[in-house]
Amino acid sequence: MKADLSVRIGSLVLKNPIIPASGCFGYGLEYAEVVDLASLGAIAVKGLFLAEREGHPPPRVVETPSGMLNAIGLQGIGVHRFVSEKMPDLRRLGAVVIVNICGSSIDEYVELARILSDVEGVSALELNISCPNIKEGGIQFGCDLASTRAVVGAVRKATRLPIIPKLTPNVTSVSSFAKAAEDAGADAVSLVNTFLAMVIDVETRRPKLSNVMGGLSGPAIRPIAVRMVYDCARAVRIPIIGMGGINSARDALEFMIAGATAVQVGTACFVDPFIWPKLLSGIEEYLDRHGIERVADLVGTLRTDRN
Amino acid sequence: MSAPVDVHAEVLANTRLSPDYNVLVLAAPAIASAAQAGQFVMIRTTSGTDPLLRRPFSIFEVLRHQGAAPPAISILCKRVGVGTSHLFDAAAGDYLDCLGPLGKPFTPVAPPAEAWMIAGGVGLAPFATLTDELRAAGTSIRLFYGGRSHTDLFYLDWFESRGVSLDLATEDGSRGSRGRVTEPLDLALSAHPASAGLMLYACGPEAMLKAVTSLAQRHRRPSQVSTERIMGCGMGGCYSCVIKVRDAAAGRVHFVRSCLNGPVFDGDHVVWE
Numbered sequence: 403m404k405a406d407l408s409v410r411i412g413s414l415v416l417k418n419p420i421i422p423a424s425g426c427f428g429y430g431l432e433y434a435e436v437v438d439l440a441s442l443g444a445i446a447v448k449g450l451f452l453a454e455r456e457g458h459p460p461p462r463v464v465e466t467p468s469g470m471l472n473a474i475g476l477q478g479i480g481v482h483r484f485v486s487e488k489m490p491d492l493r494r495l496g497a498v499v500i501v502n503i504c505g506s507s508i509d510e511y512v513e514l515a516r517i518l519s520d521v522e523g524v525s526a527l528e529l530n531i532s533c534p535n536i537k538e539g540g541i542q543f544g545c546d547l548a549s550t551r552a553v554v555g556a557v558r559k560a561t562r563l564p565i566i567p568k569l570t571p572n573v574t575s576v577s578s579f580a581k582a583a584e585d586a587g588a589d590a591v592s593l594v595n596t597f598l599a600m601v602i603d604v605e606t607r608r609p610k611l612s613n614v615m616g617g618l619s620g621p622a623i624r625p626i627a628v629r630m631v632y633d634c635a636r637a638v639r640i641p642i643i644g645m646g647g648i649n650s651a652r653d654a655l656e657f658m659i660a661g662a663t664a665v666q667v668g669t670a671c672f673v674d675p676f677i678w679p680k681l682l683s684g685i686e687e688y689l690d691r692h693g694i695e696r697v698a699d700l701v702g703t704l705r706t707d708r709n
Numbered sequence: 710m711s712a713p714v715d716v717h718a719e720v721l722a723n724t725r726l727s728p729d730y731n732v733l734v735l736a737a738p739a740i741a742s743a744a745q746a747g748q749f750v751m752i753r754t755t756s757g758t759d760p761l762l763r764r765p766f767s768i769f770e771v772l773r774h775q776g777a778a779p780p781a782i783s784i785l786c787k788r789v790g791v792g793t794s795h796l797f798d799a800a801a802g803d804y805l806d807c808l809g810p811l812g813k814p815f816t817p818v819a820p821p822a823e824a825w826m827i828a829g830g831v832g833l834a835p836f837a838t839l840t841d842e843l844r845a846a847g848t849s850i851r852l853f854y855g856g857r858s859h860t861d862l863f864y865l866d867w868f869e870s871r872g873v874s875l876d877l878a879t880e881d882g883s884r885g886s887r888g889r890v891t892e893p894l895d896l897a898l899s900a901h902p903a904s905a906g907l908m909l910y911a912c913g914p915e916a917m918l919k920a921v922t923s924l925a926q927r928h929r930r931p932s933q934v935s936t937e938r939i940m941g942c943g944m945g946g947c948y949s950c951v952i953k954v955r956d957a958a959a960g961r962v963h964f965v966r967s968c969l970n971g972p973v974f975d976g977d978h979v980v981w982e
Contacts, residue, residue, distance in 0.1 A: 425947075432945035432969070435712035448948075456964055459982075463941050463949040468758040470941070474948045477964060621758050649758075672762060672942035673753065675808070676715050 405689035406696040407682070409443070409663050411641050412564035412589030414526055416443035416498065419664035419697060420654065420681050423645055424449055424502035424528060424568070425474065426668030429488045431495075433671075437678045440496030443664055446592075447484070449502040449530045452510055454480040464601050464610040469622030469647075470669060471599050473613035476504060476533060481514055485521050493523040500566065504530040508543075508556045515561040527563050529553065532570035532595035533617075544570045544595075550579055551586040558587035566643060569593040569634075571623075576630045577637035584638045592643035592666060593634060594627045620669040621647040628660050635661020635702050649673075651684020661702040711743040711810070713944070718807040720799050721781055726863050730831070731797050732769065733805075734783045740809045741780035744768045746817065746838035747935055747973045750782070750809030751943040754792035764792045765940045765968075767834035767912070768810065771841070782807075785863075787831040811943045812972050815839050815910060815933055819846045822906030826873075827853045827894055827921050829913025830861060835935050837864070839910060840871055851876065853897075855890025855913075859883040891920040898928040908933065915981065922976035932976030938967045945969040953980040 407418035422430070424446035430439055439445060457477030464471050479487070484501075492499050501518050505511040511529060518524045531544035531553060543549040550567065557565055567583040569576055571594040580591045596617025601610040609615075627646025634642055644662030648654050649670045657665050670677055685697060694700055718735040725731045740750060751763035766784040773780050788797045799805065817839065818824055824843050826836045833854060843850050850871075855878040856862045862877060862884060869875060876893045877885025886893050890913075901907060911921040912935035925932035941947035951964035952971065955978055962980050965971075 428944075428946045428948075436944070457948065457951070460949070460951055461939050462951070463762075463939055463947065465760050465762055468761060470761055472941075472947070472949065477948050477951070620761050669761070672944075672947055674715070674806075675713075675942070675944050675946070 405686055405694060406698075407685065409698050411526065411566070411643065411664060414564050416664060418443045418682060419658065420678060421446055421500070421643065421664055421666045422671055423666035423668030424530070426671055429484065429492075430497055430499070431488060431491050433675060434491070434495055436675050439492070441682070442497070442678060444498035444500050444525060446500040446502055446528055446666060447488070448478055449476050449504045449533065450478050450481045450484055450514065451476065451504050451506070452481055452513060454478065454483065459612045461610065461612055464616070466601060466618065466622065469618050469620035471601060471611060471616035471618050472596070473611045473616035475613065481517055485517070489521060489523055498525045499523055500526045500528050502528040502530050502568065504533060508553050511553055512556050512560045515557045515563070515565075519561040519563055524563065526589075527557070527561065527565050528592060529557060529565060529567040532568050541570055541572075544579065545573055547578060547582045550582045554583050554586035554588050564589040566590045566592050568595055570595045571626065571630055572598050577633040580634040580638045580642070584640050588640060590641040590643060590663070591634065591638065592645065594623070594630050594646045597623055597626070619647065621649055623647050624653060628656055631657055631662050632660040632704065651681050651688060654681055654685060655688055655700070658697070658700050659702070659704050661704070663698070663701050713809055713811050714739045715806055715808045716740055717804055720801050720803040720805060722801055723799050725797070727860055729788045730861075730863060731786050731788075732783050733786060733796060733799060734772065734781050735805060735807055736779045736781050737807050738780040740768070740807065741771050741773060741782050744771050744782060744810040744838065745814035746842045747815035747835050748810040748812050749943070749972060750784070750807050751811065751940070752784070752796070752808075753806040754795040760792045762941055763806075763808065763943065765937070765943055767935065768838055769834045770837045785831060785834040808943060812968060813970065815935070815973050817842045817846055818848055818906070818908040820848055822908055823849045823851065825851045825853065825894070825897070825907060825909050827890060827909060827911040827913070827917070829855050829890060829917040830857075832911075832913030832917070832935070833863065835912050836910070837867065840868065840873055844871060850874070851897075853878070853890050853894045855879065855917075857881065889917070889920070891917065891924060894921065895924055898924060898930065903929075909976070911935070911976070918979075919981040922979065922981070925976055933973050934976045934979060935972050936967050936974060936979070937972065940968055943968045953982070954978045955980055
C-alpha cells in the first residue's frame with residue numbers, strides 16, 4: 403500500500419511535503435516543461451515586492467565547496483504583473499502557489515497581503531523577512547524580535563491566507579524568532595534562508611560578487627539547518643517548513659525527523675531540474691521499508707534515547 | 710523548441726587539441742536530434758558536490774550518423790577552472806549528465822544575404838552547427854577567427870572543407886593578421902557593397918562582442934551575438950546569468966536572463982557594461 407504523503411500547514415493540506423524553494427524556481431512556469439507542477443506539494447515562487455525590481459549587477463553567484471553564494475537582489479516583476487501574467491497559467495496547471503512577499507515597510511507587506519488575498523489560486527503567503535542581500539527590505543524585520551512580531555501581526559490582520567514567515571539563520575537564536583512569529587499569529591515558519599557569506603579573489607583582492615556579500619546555500623549548510631529546525635521544533639507548536647541543502651530524499655527525511663512538516667528544495671533543483679519525482683519516490687520507498695503509513699507520522703520523531 | 714532532457718551521456722571520445730582545449734563527444738541522441746545552432750547544454754562535471762553546479766557549453770557539433778554509434782553532440786571545452794579540468798581529464802566510457810538543448814538559437818540567414826561569423830578563442834563553439842544550417846540554406850559563409858597564437862586556432866580544415874572562407878588573426882602574429890580579429894572584420898565591412906545583404910554572428914570574449922556590435926552599427930549591419938555569463942541553472946530559475954538589454958518597445962534598459970532570452974541576442978539590443 404502506498405503511504406499517505408499529505409501534510410497540513412495551517413488550514414492548507416498539501417498532497418506531499420515537497421516544495422521548490424522561493425528564489426530557486428522562478429515563477430514556476432520556467433519549469434513547467436520538465437515537471438508537472440500539480441505533482442508538487444506546493445511551489446514557493448520568487449519573492450515579490452509591489453513594484454518591479456532590477457536586482458544587483460552580475461556577477462550574482464559564486465561557487466564554494468558543496469555550496470554556492472548568491473546575491474541576486476530580488477530581481478522581480480512586481481505583484482501586479484505576477485497576478486496578471488503568471489497566475490492564470492499557474493492556476494491552469496494546478497499548482498498550489500505559495501507567494502513569497504517582501505517589503506521595505508510593514509505597509510508594503512500589508513498591501514501585498516491584501517492584493518494577493520483576493521487572487522484565486524494563491525494558497526499561502528511566505529513572508530520574506532530574511533533576504534540577506536538587500537538593505538532596504540526584508541531582513542531588517544527578521545533580525546529584531548519586535549519587528550518580526552510587528553510585521554507578522556500586521557499581515558495577520560490583513561489576510562485569512564496561511565502566513566509563513568521565512569526566517570534567517572543570521573541571528574543568535576532562530577528559535578526565538580520562530581516563537582515571536584508564532585505569538586504574532588503565523589500559521590507556520592520556514593527556515594533557513596541563506597547564510598550571509600563572502601568569497602574573495604586573492605589575486606585581485608576583489609570580492610567575487612558585485613554585492614560583496616551573498617547568501618550561502620547548498621549541501622554545505624545542511625547540518626546547521628537541520629540543527630536550527632530541531633531547535634525551532636522544540637520552541638513552537640506551529641508547523642515548520644525546513645530547508646537548507648536538501649539534495650535527496652534522505653536529506654528531506656532528515657529534516658522531517660528533526661521536526662519539519664514539509665521541506666523546500668532550492669539549490670539542488672539548479673543541478674537537477676528533474677529531481678522532484680526522485681525525491682517523492684525516495685520518500686515513499688523509505689516509508690514502505692519502515693512500515694510508516696503516513697509521512698506526517700515521521701515529523702519530529704528524532705530518537706534521543708540511548709538505545 | 711523542444712523541452713530539455715537530462716541525458717546520462719557516455720563519453721564516446723575526448724580529443725585534446727592543445728594543453729588547454731579539448732573536444733568531448735557525448736552520446737546524447739535526444740539532444741542531438743533536437744538541437745539548433747546556438748543552443749547550449751548544462752553539464753555536470755562531477756557526480757560529487759565540488760563543483761556543485763553544472764557548466765554551460767555551446768553545442769559544438771551535432772553528429773547524427775556515426776556508423777554504429779548513437780547520435781551524439783560534442784562540446785569545445787577550454788580548461789579554465791575545476792569543472793573544465795574535470796572535462797579535460799574525462800575518458801571514453803565515462804558518463805556525464807548533460808541537460809539540453811537550452812536557450813534561443815541563432816536565426817540563420819538565406820541567400821542572397823551572406824553570413825559572417827566572428828569567433829574569439831573558445832567562442833568558435835557555436836559556429837560548426839551554424840555552418841551546417843547555413844550550408845543547408847546555400848548561404849555563403851565567412852569566418853573571422855582570432856586567438857592568442859596559431860596554437861589556439863582549431864578546426865580550420867573542418868570549416869574550409871565546408872566552403873567557409875577564413876580570415877584569421879592572432880595576437881602574436883603567428884597566423885593570419887597580427888592583432889584582434891575585429892581589425893580584418895572592419896576592413897572587410899568597409900569593402901563590402903552596402904547593397905549586399907549581410908548578417909554578422911559573433912561569439913567570444915565580451916570585449917570582442919562589444920567591438921563587433923559597435924562595428925556592425927557603424928557599418929549599418931545587423932548582428933547576432935552569443936553571450937556567456939556565469940550561469941546557475943540554465944532553466945531560468947536562479948536569475949544569475951542576467952545581461953542588460955534595451956527593450957525596443959518600452960525604450961528602457963533592464964536585466965534579462967541569458968539562459969532564457971539568450972544566449973543569442975540581437976547585437977543592437979545588448980547594453981555592454
